[in-house]
Amino acid sequence: MSAADAIAALLWLALTAYAVLAGADFGGGVMDLLASGPRAGAQRTAVAAAMGPVWEANHVWLIFLITGLFTAFPRAFGILGLALYLPFTIALLGIVLRGAAFAFRGHSPRELATPSRWGTLFGSASVIAPFFLGTAAAAVASGSIQVRRGQISSGFLAGWATPYGALIGAFAVSICAYLAATYLTVENQGRELEADFRRRALLAGLGSGVLGLAALALAPLAAPSLAHSLFGRGLPLLLLGLLNGPFALWAVFALRPRLARLAVVAQVVLVLWAWGLGQWPDLIPPELSLAAAAAPAATLTALLVVSGVGALILLPSLWLLFRVFKSPLIEDRG
Amino acid sequence: MDNLTLARATMGTSLGFHIVFAVLGVGMPALLMLAEGIWLRTGDPVWLGLARRWAKAFGILFAVGAVSGTVLSFELGLLWPRFMAFSGSMIGLPFSAEAFAFFTEAIFLGLYLYGWDRLTPVQHWLTSIPIALSGAASSLFVVMANAWMNSPTGFKLGPQGQLLSVDPLAAAFNPSTWTEDPHMLLSAYVVSGFVVAAVYAAGILRGRNDAHHRRALLAGLAMGTLAIVLAGVTGDSSARFVYAQQPAKFAAMEGLYHTERGAPIHIGGIPSNSQQKDLFAIEIPHALSLLAAFNPNAKVVGLNAFPPQDRPNPILVHLSFDTMVGLGMLLGLLALGSWFYYWRRRILPRRLLWLLVAAGPASVVTMETGWFVTEFGRQPWIVYGILRTSQAVTSAPALGLTFAAFLAIYSGLALTTARLLLGLAAKERTARIGADTEGPAAR
Numbered sequence: 001m002s003a004a005d006a007i008a009a010l011l012w013l014a015l016t017a018y019a020v021l022a023g024a025d026f027g028g029g030v031m032d033l034l035a036s037g038p039r040a041g042a043q044r045t046a047v048a049a050a051m052g053p054v055w056e057a058n059h060v061w062l063i064f065l066i067t068g069l070f071t072a073f074p075r076a077f078g079i080l081g082l083a084l085y086l087p088f089t090i091a092l093l094g095i096v097l098r099g100a101a102f103a104f105r106g107h108s109p110r111e112l113a114t115p116s117r118w119g120t121l122f123g124s125a126s127v128i129a130p131f132f133l134g135t136a137a138a139a140v141a142s143g144s145i146q147v148r149r150g151q152i153s154s155g156f157l158a159g160w161a162t163p164y165g166a167l168i169g170a171f172a173v174s175i176c177a178y179l180a181a182t183y184l185t186v187e188n189q190g191r192e193l194e195a196d197f198r199r200r201a202l203l204a205g206l207g208s209g210v211l212g213l214a215a216l217a218l219a220p221l222a223a224p225s226l227a228h229s230l231f232g233r234g235l236p237l238l239l240l241g242l243l244n245g246p247f248a249l250w251a252v253f254a255l256r257p258r259l260a261r262l263a264v265v266a267q268v269v270l271v272l273w274a275w276g277l278g279q280w281p282d283l284i285p286p287e288l289s290l291a292a293a294a295a296p297a298a299t300l301t302a303l304l305v306v307s308g309v310g311a312l313i314l315l316p317s318l319w320l321l322f323r324v325f326k327s328p329l330i331e332d333r334g
Numbered sequence: 335m336d337n338l339t340l341a342r343a344t345m346g347t348s349l350g351f352h353i354v355f356a357v358l359g360v361g362m363p364a365l366l367m368l369a370e371g372i373w374l375r376t377g378d379p380v381w382l383g384l385a386r387r388w389a390k391a392f393g394i395l396f397a398v399g400a401v402s403g404t405v406l407s408f409e410l411g412l413l414w415p416r417f418m419a420f421s422g423s424m425i426g427l428p429f430s431a432e433a434f435a436f437f438t439e440a441i442f443l444g445l446y447l448y449g450w451d452r453l454t455p456v457q458h459w460l461t462s463i464p465i466a467l468s469g470a471a472s473s474l475f476v477v478m479a480n481a482w483m484n485s486p487t488g489f490k491l492g493p494q495g496q497l498l499s500v501d502p503l504a505a506a507f508n509p510s511t512w513t514e515d516p517h518m519l520l521s522a523y524v525v526s527g528f529v530v531a532a533v534y535a536a537g538i539l540r541g542r543n544d545a546h547h548r549r550a551l552l553a554g555l556a557m558g559t560l561a562i563v564l565a566g567v568t569g570d571s572s573a574r575f576v577y578a579q580q581p582a583k584f585a586a587m588e589g590l591y592h593t594e595r596g597a598p599i600h601i602g603g604i605p606s607n608s609q610q611k612d613l614f615a616i617e618i619p620h621a622l623s624l625l626a627a628f629n630p631n632a633k634v635v636g637l638n639a640f641p642p643q644d645r646p647n648p649i650l651v652h653l654s655f656d657t658m659v660g661l662g663m664l665l666g667l668l669a670l671g672s673w674f675y676y677w678r679r680r681i682l683p684r685r686l687l688w689l690l691v692a693a694g695p696a697s698v699v700t701m702e703t704g705w706f707v708t709e710f711g712r713q714p715w716i717v718y719g720i721l722r723t724s725q726a727v728t729s730a731p732a733l734g735l736t737f738a739a740f741l742a743i744y745s746g747l748a749l750t751t752a753r754l755l756l757g758l759a760a761k762e763r764t765a766r767i768g769a770d771t772e773g774p775a776a777r
Contacts, residue, residue, distance in 0.1 A: 053448035056400050056440040064433040066407045070418050071426025078419030081411030085730035092408055093739060096401045100747050103397030107390070107754055150416075156731055295423030296500040302427050303502075310434030317441045317464070324445060324452055 004294040007072040018061035025055045027180025029126020053325045073293040083145045087132040094129030134172030135160035143225025143285040164222035174208035182264045186257040229278025241270035340733035341413040351744045355399030361526020363466035417726035424505035425479035432475035438468035481510035513572040520565040527558025532694025535687045559669035577626040581635040583711035586651035597622040597634035605648035654706035661700040
């Protein structure tokens with residue numbers, strides 16, 4: 001394995017962490033939008049309580065992913081910046097509005113029972129960001145981005161402003177909602193809210209299943225490069241995913257929330273790694289391989305060292321954060 | 335408008351907006367650490383009250399800073415794809431290190447903001463230390479990347495301009511890093527200190543002359559004073575570095591057109607390209623040569639030594655530079671004068687309080703104009719002497735639309751943040767006044 005491969009694996013891990021952690025925060029926004037019934041206010045409060053201490057840390061996985069990408073694969077970053085200018089910019093507007101609206105709303109907790117302006121903005125921006133990041137992923141995975149003599153010959157809409165791009169965008173949003181609802185089921189065990197979030201997890205799980213299967217079925221037609229990845233080297237993980245999907249839904253249905261949380265996370269991991277492994281060693285198929293996009297060796301080595309040292313600080317800190325706020329073993333002292 | 339103008343406008347707006355939140359992200363944690371630490375030692379509830387109140391305000395500021403910083407990391411590639419394709423392997427390393435610093439800051443801020451009831455007082459105070467340290471580290475790392483754009487080192491280019499080899503450590507620790515990094519870090523403490531002092535000076539002027547306001551004012555002023563004095567020293571060495579390394583930028587800063595020995599300093603004035611001089615300026619003979627090289631007859635290169643397409647805009651750069659230096663000196667004088675008065679009389683008179691209120695926004699202007707000098711002064715280069723800004727810009731469509739969208743959102747965020755912080759202050763006041771009568775339902 002070359003240094004470029006090692007860094008690609010590291011960045012794919014960061015993408016996975018971003019998906020299962022920050023994805024659930026975007027899904028929290030969806031839960032906020034969907035809050036209804038006599039416990040609507042309590043549902044919104046539960047979302048806010050679950051996200052509050054962790055969403056900013058979860059968000060940094062994206063920063064690490066971006067900085068790592070332009071450090072190790074600067075050419076790829078240049079091409080993606082050009083070809084995906086529009087979906088990335090729209091996703092960014094979503095990210096800014098989501099974060100700001102969440103922070104702003106946090107200072108008027110009494111409004112949580114009824115939909116507020118900030119709440120609606122928080123919810124809709126939480127849909128926009130993963131949707132457009134999903135369309136951008138579709139553009140890369142489907143092999144739609146083409147470069148001729150330093151110019152993007154496929155134009156600025158290729159691969160994402162398409163029905164298939166929209167399908168993957170919707171799939172990303174549904175996965176975010178699925179993650180959020182499953183986590184919230186665990187975090188509200190033994191309360192009435194558990195049933196509310198379980199119902200939402202089932203709906204989101206079914207929805208993401210339908211969208212995911214549709215994306216898979218249409219891939220050979222609409223995204224031949226993705227089909228090649230998934231049915232090629234990605235096949236074992238894809239098959240595992242096809243088995244794990246119904247199992248995760250069953251775990252949600254059978255009131256096994258902890259098992260369900262594990263299975264839903266596994267589902268996201270399987271989907272991402274089936275795609276990633278299948279696409280290796282291409283970074284932007286069919287144009288650019290990891291090796292062709294890679295920075296000089298000295299930079300790659302330095303990035304691995306920085307990441308190693310960084311991980312020594314990051315991992316214990318993350319453990320502490322989740323231990324303090326997500327562990328039922330610690331009683332509230334308040 | 336063309337893509338170059340729109341991309342520069344978008345990047346400038348994003349940076350100018352983010353930097354205000356970023357510097358508060360460096361300075362506020364230091365104040366939090368101080369206030370809560372004093373409370374732990376003395377048990378004085380005023381300090382705890384300050385820490386809790388600052389933490390709430392900082393929660394909003396940090397969130398806006400985090401998301402606007404994300405925009406910037408993307409915009410490097412979205413607006414300047416050819417710049418990043420060329421420089422990513424050199425400036426990426428400090429950015430990646432910054433990502434870890436940002437992780438640390440976000441994680442411990444989560445613990446700090448939401449951990450009041452879950453951690454012991456000492457544990458809680460301890461979480462403020464990594465926030466303050468990683469905030470400072472973030473600033474140092476990010477400015478390394480900007481320093482590299484001013485003095486690009488650590489790489490070899492082939493005859494066609496292709497990258498042959500990279501030394502990422504030499505790039506990170508390029509010559510400008512040693513002058514830019516300390517100056518920016520100190521500026522962050524300057525702005526945080528003066529902004530906090532201004533908020534509480536305004537409170538005292540409006541009749542809330544209590545221990546709470548007085549201590550907050552003095553704490554902010556102390557940090558601002560220490561930092562502004564040191565920033566004067568680092569600013570001086572920055573200017574001399576620019577004199578030696580970026581002569582075109584230096585000539586623009588000083589509004590100097592003709593190369594001369596024994597060059598005068600021009601204070602103020604408007605550089606005129608047609609008349610080749612700085613109009614209406616106050617001239618101090620030989621002063622520039624003396625300050626730049628410690629020699630009253632040293633040679634200073636003028637703008638005319640560079641072809642027109644290689645010159646920065648002297649009007650923007652010179653006026654920004656004079657604003658930064660002038661306001662910086664006034665801030666320093668005001669800070670030292672306030673302490674002298676306070677030391678003699680144990681109070682601050684209303685006139686000084688009014689000046690301290692003005693010093694808050696003035697410190698922000700000082701910092702922003704400092705960045706104008708760095709950025710406008712580097713033009714027309716994005717990587718000094720290597721890559722032109724016009725060569726680096728994107729060819730993507732709809733930049734006008736996205737610029738308008740960002741401008742609208744940033745304006746909205748700035749207004750809302752200000753409104754919320756004011757509301758927060760008002761709410762805390764009513765809560766303190768009505769603390770005895772307030773029932774549980776009103777919480």
